[in-house]
Amino acid sequence: xVDTRFPVSVHxxxxxxxxxxxxxxxxxxxxxxxxxxSFIRKLIVSLSAAGLVESVRGKSGGLRLAKNPKDITLxxxxxxxxxxxxxxxxxxxxxxxxAISCGMGDILCKISDEIQExxxxxxxxxSLKDVLDQLK
Amino acid sequence: xVDTRFPVSVHxxxxxxxxxxxxxxxxxxxxxxxxxxSFIRKLIVSLSAAGLVESVRGKSGGLRLAKNPKDITLxxxxxxxxxxxxxxxxxxxxxxxxAISCGMGDILCKISDEIQExxxxxxxxxSLKDVLDQLK
DNA sequence: CAATATGTATCTATGTTGAATACATTAAGT
DNA sequence: ACTTAATGTATTCAACATAGATACATATTG
Numbered sequence: 457x458v459d460t461r462f463p464v465s466v467h468x469x470x471x472x473x474x475x476x477x478x479x480x481x482x483x484x485x486x487x488x489x490x491x492x493x494s495f496i497r498k499l500i501v502s503l504s505a506a507g508l509v510e511s512v513r514g515k516s517g518g519l520r521l522a523k524n525p526k527d528i529t530l531x532x533x534x535x536x537x538x539x540x541x542x543x544x545x546x547x548x549x550x551x552x553x554x555a556i557s558c559g560m561g562d563i564l565c566k567i568s569d570e571i572q573e574x575x576x577x578x579x580x581x582x583s584l585k586d587v588l589d590q591l592k
Numbered sequence: 593x594v595d596t597r598f599p600v601s602v603h604x605x606x607x608x609x610x611x612x613x614x615x616x617x618x619x620x621x622x623x624x625x626x627x628x629x630s631f632i633r634k635l636i637v638s639l640s641a642a643g644l645v646e647s648v649r650g651k652s653g654g655l656r657l658a659k660n661p662k663d664i665t666l667x668x669x670x671x672x673x674x675x676x677x678x679x680x681x682x683x684x685x686x687x688x689x690x691a692i693s694c695g696m697g698d699i700l701c702k703i704s705d706e707i708q709e710x711x712x713x714x715x716x717x718x719s720l721k722d723v724l725d726q727l728k
Numbered sequence: 729c730a731a732t733a734t735g736t737a738t739c740t741a742t743g744t745t746g747a748a749t750a751c752a753t754t755a756a757g758t
Numbered sequence: 759a760c761t762t763a764a765t766g767t768a769t770t771c772a773a774c775a776t777a778g779a780t781a782c783a784t785a786t787t788g
Binding site: 457458459460461491492494495498512513514515516517 | 744745746747748749753754755756757
């Protein structure tokens with residue numbers, strides 16, 4: 457199965473940006489994204505912790521952006537909901553009898569880090585406002 | 593579980609480059625990488641199809657690079673063994689009653705494509721010879 | 729013809745993701 | 759106060775992808 461947390465989160469954030477400053481419920485978001493409110497709320501926990509979303513509890517509560525869409529970049533969203541790296545890094549201990557095996561770990565980690573950094577830099581160029589403008 | 597095909601393939605290719613032009617068996621590679629020959633051979637199928645590896649069957653057979661390490665770049669390896677994109681793209685049909693849902697697909701695909709293209713461009717800068725030099 | 733390598737197929741164990749469900753907590757509104 | 763409706767949190771489940779395991783066909787050397 458593929459990790460959809462980031463794309464789903466972008467969808468969530470776009471929905472909130474679109475309806476700003478009104479509150480939107482996780483139920484409404486779930487319908488728009490065709491997923492379940494449980495998944496939405498799990499993502500909201502991360503997005504709130506990152507200071508991107510505010511929630512209001514109780515009746516007539518809901519969710520809204522914590523910042524202006526132009527001040528939210530996609531790398532912030534990515535970092536909020538994704539902890540693993542795009543490229544897998546070796547987890548197994550190297551084969552100590554093999555020079556190549558011993559050397560590969562560092563090399564692969566360096567490549568992975570480069571990809572990660574580069575991708576985040578690229579996502580940082582795009583704000584939620586850009587996405588919203590593109591939508592219209 | 594994480595997709596390790598690319599890092600494992602880089603390891604394979606580095607092993608073959610290191611021992612060039614001698615043949616290396618999938619068994620030896622499996623020991624170096626601490627995995628099983630079956631997985632190695634599955635990857636070899638893809639690497640061979642991409643023209644990166646040659647195999648010799650039968651007794652005293654084995655595997656070797658099909659090209660000079662300086663002419664093999666990491667994006668070639670990546671493309672040979674990985675078909676899915678780094679960032680998940682939406683697979684579900686959009687919610688037709690929702691403008692945002694309908695618009696998100698294209699936007700997310702564009703972002704995914706950008707990341708993919710950018711990452712491959714970055715991997716293209718690095719040749720197998722670079723990896724080998726770095727190892728020594 | 730025996731030995732040893734790749735090629736190929738199948739099955740299984742494991743881990744991850746997201747769906748489903750339940751329920752506590754909070755706050756509005758009557 | 760009480761009902762209603764929202765988030766917060768925990769747990770379980772189903773589906774899926776990955777890689778490990780195994781078996782065996784095929785090819786080639788010696």
